[in-house]
Amino acid sequence: MKNLFNAYFSRMLRQKFLLAGIVLAFAITYWFTSNGSGLNILHRINSDFDFSLAAALGIPAFMSLFTPLFLSAEYKGGTIRNKLICGKSRGEIYFATLLSVTAAMLLMTAAWAAGALLGAGTLPAAGVIAWTIAKMILYNIAYLTILVFISLNVTNEAAVTAIEFMSFQFSFFAVLMLQMVMGMTGDGACKVIAMMINLIPVGQWLSLSPLADESIQLSSSVQLILSAVLITAMIVYGMTVFRKKDIK
Amino acid sequence: MINLLSVGYSKLFKNLAFRVCLIIMAALPMFLTAVSVSKTAPGSGPLNGIYNTGMIFIGLLIGAFVSVYISQDHSEKTLNNKIMAGYSRAVIYLADFIVTVSGALMMQLMCILASSLIAVPARGMYTEPFADAVKQQFILFCVVAVYTALVLLICTVINSKAHAVAVSLMAVMVMLIAGISVYDMTVRKGEAPAASTEVTTEDKVVKTLYNVLPQSQMYAVMEEHIPADAAKMICYDAAAIAVMTAAGIVIFKKKDIK
Numbered sequence: 083m084k085n086l087f088n089a090y091f092s093r094m095l096r097q098k099f100l101l102a103g104i105v106l107a108f109a110i111t112y113w114f115t116s117n118g119s120g121l122n123i124l125h126r127i128n129s130d131f132d133f134s135l136a137a138a139l140g141i142p143a144f145m146s147l148f149t150p151l152f153l154s155a156e157y158k159g160g161t162i163r164n165k166l167i168c169g170k171s172r173g174e175i176y177f178a179t180l181l182s183v184t185a186a187m188l189l190m191t192a193a194w195a196a197g198a199l200l201g202a203g204t205l206p207a208a209g210v211i212a213w214t215i216a217k218m219i220l221y222n223i224a225y226l227t228i229l230v231f232i233s234l235n236v237t238n239e240a241a242v243t244a245i246e247f248m249s250f251q252f253s254f255f256a257v258l259m260l261q262m263v264m265g266m267t268g269d270g271a272c273k274v275i276a277m278m279i280n281l282i283p284v285g286q287w288l289s290l291s292p293l294a295d296e297s298i299q300l301s302s303s304v305q306l307i308l309s310a311v312l313i314t315a316m317i318v319y320g321m322t323v324f325r326k327k328d329i330k
Numbered sequence: 331m332i333n334l335l336s337v338g339y340s341k342l343f344k345n346l347a348f349r350v351c352l353i354i355m356a357a358l359p360m361f362l363t364a365v366s367v368s369k370t371a372p373g374s375g376p377l378n379g380i381y382n383t384g385m386i387f388i389g390l391l392i393g394a395f396v397s398v399y400i401s402q403d404h405s406e407k408t409l410n411n412k413i414m415a416g417y418s419r420a421v422i423y424l425a426d427f428i429v430t431v432s433g434a435l436m437m438q439l440m441c442i443l444a445s446s447l448i449a450v451p452a453r454g455m456y457t458e459p460f461a462d463a464v465k466q467q468f469i470l471f472c473v474v475a476v477y478t479a480l481v482l483l484i485c486t487v488i489n490s491k492a493h494a495v496a497v498s499l500m501a502v503m504v505m506l507i508a509g510i511s512v513y514d515m516t517v518r519k520g521e522a523p524a525a526s527t528e529v530t531t532e533d534k535v536v537k538t539l540y541n542v543l544p545q546s547q548m549y550a551v552m553e554e555h556i557p558a559d560a561a562k563m564i565c566y567d568a569a570a571i572a573v574m575t576a577a578g579i580v581i582f583k584k585k586d587i588k
Contacts, residue, residue: 147496147499147500150492150496151492151493151496154492238398238405239401239491239492240397240398240401240402240405240491240492240494240495241347241398242492243492243495243496243499244347244393244394244397244398244495244499247394247495247496247499248390248394248499251390251503252354255387259361259365262365263365266365266368266369
């Protein structure tokens with residue numbers, strides 16, 4: 083497992099696309115945090131740090147492109163088959179893959195946090211920042227479990243890239259539409275829709291961001307539980323499907 | 331050419347990405363129309379132009395379906411077979427363009443049909459003149475053809491299929507955001523009180539981009555039904571399609587196909 087992770091990680095660090103993404107994450111967040119006050123679509127602003135939360139959408143957006151491009155080489159070059167021949171179990175391969183893309187996401191999050199903290203003129207309490215980052219990391223991991231599930235179970239590299247990028251686009255539009263539908267429904271339905279929005283990783287981004295209505299926000303503990311449930315379900319389901327997959 | 335087209339169409343209808351895109355192009359407009367119906371009062375009259383609402387996503391769907399469809403040709407080595415059968419590269423490229431544009435047109439028709447399936451029974455038949463509706467659809471078809479030509483060009487230029495799909499989707503997304511931004515800037519400029527009569531270079535650039543970018547054309551059709559600069563927009567689209575297709579054919583002719 084450790085060898086597999088090291089191999090993935092060293093290959094990942096050589097990816098120019100990832101390095102460019104990290105630099106961009108820092109630059110865009112810094113610019114957005116220091117110039118966010120000019121955007122009149124944002125509301126519920128308590129400090130400059132809130133502007134950076136809108137820019138945090140770039141992390142799942144980037145990962146939806148990076149993950150298929152990084153992992154498509156696995157099937158293309160027969161690397162997965164070689165790993166199996168070397169005696170690595172499918173479970174080890176699955177977890178090492180997930181851990182490596184999680185490491186990429188953590189690097190992106192670190193760049194985002196640096197941009198946000200340096201760009202913000204006013205900051206909330208340290209506890210608020212820590213909770214926000216914890217929630218961000220968890221919903222991004224939840225999204226990565228979906229991306230890894232698709233990458234390791236669909237062999238066609240073009241289809242994987244299209245599915246994963248479109249999954250990001252559509253989950254973004256879906257949460258915006260669900261938020262719009264919420265305004266037209268009663269209290270009971272509102273709670274169900276709020277849970278649905280928060281179950282979608284991009285939906286949790288929306289509920290944290292200054293673009294959201296207050297009605298879609300759930301308590302931090304519920305959001306963390308929803309992310310944990312999605313992570314567990316996707317890992318269990320993904321591993322089951324991957325174990326049964328016919329790898330040529 | 332006819333043989334290539336017939337093979338292309340049979341492959342198109344079997345293509346899973348195309349079928350999924352058709353389903354999305356039916357489901358999404360139906361949802362948006364249902365929301366509009368529930369937001370308007372029952373006696374408020376027909377929802378003219380509602381059938382164009384679902385079109386805002388068509389660029390992304392074209393990006394996905396065209397790049398997956400074209401990559402299939404490369405991965406299954408059908409492209410090599412076509413060349414060995416004696417078809418010229420220009421003919422192969424044009425056949426691919428015609429087939430993919432037809433696929434995109436089917437998605438556009440699906441959007442109209444799906445919206446009307448909800449809007450007409452709920453609020454009655456549209457009252458706008460039929461000729462206007464046809465003109466709107468023609469402008470939107472030009473927009474769709476521009477997106478298709480762009481994605482086909484990207485898939486020809488980039489060898490790695492995963493990268494071609496990623497770049498196509500990114501390019502479409504950038505054009506989508508640029509179009510929306512330019513449309514928004516133009517509308518805000520028009521709404522500004524006591525707009526100055528002096529036309530600056532920035533205004534000219536924004537106005538040109540407004541007429542050139544496919545997404546701003548789409549928004550103009552949705553809001554104004556038949557935009558004031560419709561003829562200009564169609565000319566720009568035709569020029570963009572011609573340039574991108576010509577460039578695609580030139581690159582495809584020089585490409586080393588293994």
